[in-house]
Amino acid sequence: MIRQGLQRLFSFYDEMYQAPYRRIERRAQRRKDDLFRLMVLSESLGVPNPAAFYTLELVPFMLEDFHDWHQRMGMEHSPLEGFRCC
């Protein structure tokens, strides 16, 4: 009972703290993620990447929200030839 009450208090306070700035923080995080995604996928997009050998194994992790990313970047359909998400 007390633990539940405390848990609720903790989450209420956390939400009070996050709500006003959530948008700014998540946008900043998204910008960083987008840049990282661009670096990882650069070889597939036709931009030579000297570190491609090392970033290749990260590609599967980039595909989960790939569709949202290319739409956000103004590309209606997937720019990758070998990967069609829509």
Added chain:
Amino acid sequence: MTSWLMALMAFAVFFLGYRYYSRFLAERLFQLSPDYRTPARRYEDSVDFVPTNKFILWGHHFTSVAGAAPIIGPAIAMIWGWGPALAWVLIGTVFMAGIHDFGTLWASVRNRGQSVGMIARNVISPRALMLFLLIIFFLLLMVNAVFAVAIGTLFSSFPESVLPYWLQIPIAITIGFLVYRRNWHILVPSLVGLVALLFLVYAGTLAPLGLPEQMGGYSSTAWWVLIMLGYGAIASRLPVWLLLQPRDFINSHLLFICLALVYLGVFVGTPEIVAPMYNTAVPDDAPPLLPLLFVTIACGAISGFHGLVSSGTSSKQLAHETDARFVGYLGSTGEGLLAVAAILATGAGFATVGEWNEHYGSWAQASSQGIAAFVEGAGNHVNNLGIPVEVATTFMSMMVVAFAATTLDTSMRLQRFILGEIGRQYRMPALGNINFATVLVFLSCAALAFFADPSNPGAGGMVLWPLFGTTNQLTAGLSLLVLTLILWHLKRPVIYSLVPFLFVGAMTIWSMIINIGSYLRDGNMLLVVIGGFIFVLNIWLILEGVNAVRQKRDPSEMLDMNND
């Protein structure tokens, strides 16, 4: 009149306004629907659109709109007596701020969560957005200059607040670090930080830190203005999680503590109001009550800045449309309570009329010392609770400084974004450069603070307050115009937004003419140019609105009026 009766009356008026008038607005005017899918639910993306609990959203909205301005405005307006100030705060909050905040929130929710500027573009014309941006740019420019001067004045008058204020920064940074880098819950660090801050308030009374009265030909206030603007420029470049967010969070606690302490102090001490109800001996240099009262108290009665918050962030987080009444209307009522607290502090916080007169002997004195009157008066109320008066005044001055500094940080960021937007529109890429824009913002604010009153460079910047209030009210008037046009097209009663629009519009235009006339007489060409420019922008925007009516642009086509 006793102060507790005034406080009780204000509570009653605000309660009745929320209970009956806001319900009327919700049911008859805005026709809120519990079935409507708000943008937060429809476009939920965990970034911009996030359905949020209404109590949390109210807290966010209230603490965003309530800051130093609803304290400074009423503190200055007391020069005309407490009667006009109180009447305007009560009537303005219930019948104008309520519908303004609530209405812009509703309009934004029904417009895919767009900002009031974007809605103006749809409802009035594409030009309206650019005019709106320019007006907001000048509003922010004046906010920075005026708040820097207010902080400078407080640091000079209350050097005890310097230590707690500056040490609040490392406390906030530690909290930000623990939450974001160590994934701590915020509850414990914020409460520990708050206790540490209260301890520092006490330490500040033992170790006042002031600058020498004169350095290099400038007063200490002028130097504080420069330091604060420099601080604002640096702080606005830091990530929000590091300083702005944790400090804002601590400030929101300070706000609730301040309100509780002042009202409790009033009910426990029951001091008599020593300020005149209607000041028949207004100093010669004071401007006329009509219309200047209505722009001197902007925040606290009705403020255009609220519309930016309502339509900027609150509308994107509203989980249910019916929550708009609680968040929008009650949020503005909370700010009204802060304004009444300022009236109680400056009206009943002094033992004799003579003490009160020390702060209100002239308009210039009221402008520069009104805020000090609040700090002293509120400190005396809190003293009724057994807290030493030095500690209480230090707490109050540190709190006002913290509010003003957070606003400074936020508005310098916003100003930079607007410069970037203007740069994109007019193909001036340099304005989009973050370093260039920051330096430009710093220089423009410092120039305004120093040259607004050439006879008292730096310290005389409070002369800008009526101009700031006027611009703020103009923004509110424009939001009300947009709201009226929407209601008109939806064939709903417009009188409830039209009357506030006409009143605020008339008072602000009249005030602007008086302001410009007074600056002309004083030979202050800088303020003549700024005031004239804002005046032209405003008239232009109103003409765009009239044109939109003549062309019968139908905004209801752009609004989402389906309730499913």
